[in-house]
Amino acid sequence: MRTIFWDNCVKLIDQTKLPEKFEILECKRVEELAEAIKKLAVRGAPALEAAGAYGIALAAHERDFSSVDEMKEHLKKSAELLASTRPTAVNLFVGIERALNAALKGESVEEIRKLALKEAEKIAEEDVERNKLMGRFGAKLIEDGDTILTICNTGRLATVDWGTALGVIRSAVEEGKRVKVIACETRPLNQGSRLTAWELMQDGIDVTLIADSMAGIVMQRGMVDKVIVGADRIVRDAVFNKIGTYTLAVLAKEHGIPFFVAAPLTTFDWEREAKDVEIEERSKEELIYCHITCKNRLIAPKDVEVFNPAFDATPLKYVSAIITERGVVFPPYEENVPKILKK
Numbered sequence: 452m453r454t455i456f457w458d459n460c461v462k463l464i465d466q467t468k469l470p471e472k473f474e475i476l477e478c479k480r481v482e483e484l485a486e487a488i489k490k491l492a493v494r495g496a497p498a499l500e501a502a503g504a505y506g507i508a509l510a511a512h513e514r515d516f517s518s519v520d521e522m523k524e525h526l527k528k529s530a531e532l533l534a535s536t537r538p539t540a541v542n543l544f545v546g547i548e549r550a551l552n553a554a555l556k557g558e559s560v561e562e563i564r565k566l567a568l569k570e571a572e573k574i575a576e577e578d579v580e581r582n583k584l585m586g587r588f589g590a591k592l593i594e595d596g597d598t599i600l601t602i603c604n605t606g607r608l609a610t611v612d613w614g615t616a617l618g619v620i621r622s623a624v625e626e627g628k629r630v631k632v633i634a635c636e637t638r639p640l641n642q643g644s645r646l647t648a649w650e651l652m653q654d655g656i657d658v659t660l661i662a663d664s665m666a667g668i669v670m671q672r673g674m675v676d677k678v679i680v681g682a683d684r685i686v687r688d689a690v691f692n693k694i695g696t697y698t699l700a701v702l703a704k705e706h707g708i709p710f711f712v713a714a715p716l717t718t719f720d721w722e723r724e725a726k727d728v729e730i731e732e733r734s735k736e737e738l739i740y741c742h743i744t745c746k747n748r749l750i751a752p753k754d755v756e757v758f759n760p761a762f763d764a765t766p767l768k769y770v771s772a773i774i775t776e777r778g779v780v781f782p783p784y785e786e787n788v789p790k791i792l793k794k
């Protein structure tokens with residue numbers, strides 16, 4: 452099942468629930484979709500790209516309009532609302548902008564509706580295709596018998612289907628390589644333990660769960676051959692990804708372990724540098740409760756000060772290669788990324 456689909460409303464698998472309790476969340480209004488994005492019911496950079504685009508289609512369908520001008524105003528306002536939900540993953544903005552620009556070309560209410568929806572569907576299709584391509588390119592970096600450490604969830608649930616980093620692992624397994632995965636639990640929201648471990652087990656891929664603080668010992672003991680992660684934004688000097696990624700990259704360097712990033716070209720924001728990117732800071736509740744889903748179980752003093760950034764920036768010097776749908780990019784990135792973006 453796809454993580455996002457359409458039926459005059461955006462339907463999502465609600466990822467705030469545990470997989471055994473997954474429900475379909477139906478967003479009939481743009482405000483509902485914006486809320487869903489904020490609370491991470493839909494999450495992961497490529498899934499947000501499609502969700503943002505479907506959000507524009509939703510804005511075009513959610514009500515009647517007395518004129519085309521009024522409709523276009525509503526679409527622009529909806530784009531702003533959707534873009535204000537999460538600041539770090541650049542793909543969200545790409546999806547919103549693409550669908551909005553396509554829609555604004557329309558000259559009647561019906562045409563605008565069709566154009567917005569067509570663009571959103573195209574983005575969703577493209578996501579699946581590019582994930583398969585990334586998978587094929589990335590699988591070449593994986594050897595039979597490898598153990599791969601990963602963080603967060605970069606699989607079917609973080610994309611429209613298949614996955615980025617998990618897509619690479621899936622593709623390698625599909626090619627017949629025996630691969631084991633070590634999944635970091637990814638505190639505070641546990642995308643690794645709740646979603647990645649579950650997804651891999653569903654596919655029959657060997658997965659071992661560790662707490663984030665155990666990444667050092669597994670590398671030190673020679674239990675990890677490669678690290679593969681996704682990305683939320685790649686700028687000229689860094690890769691933004693789930694909090695904890697930077698720690699993994701530094702550890703991997705110390706232990707001589709290749710550190711790969713798998714991301715589609717829409718994740719590149721090559722005009723910017725790390726200092727230009729806002730890192731989302733999330734609520735204190737995510738840390739002081741045993742889990743955000745059980746607010747009756749405090750695990751810290753209620754009044755403690757909390758710092759809860761959702762992402763970190765890994766300098767590119769730690770990245771051995773970036774896997775994209777046009778191939779694998781190796782350093783020097785300042786030379787090779789512009790080439791692949793232009794291709």
Ligand SMILES: CSC[C@@H](O)[C@@H](O)C(=O)COP(=O)(O)O
Nearest residue numbers: 494495496605609681682692693
């Ligand atoms: C495939 S998206 C990039 C991921 O590695 C990752 O950081 C991610 O899943 C995004 O975080 P999230 O906060 O769950 O939306």
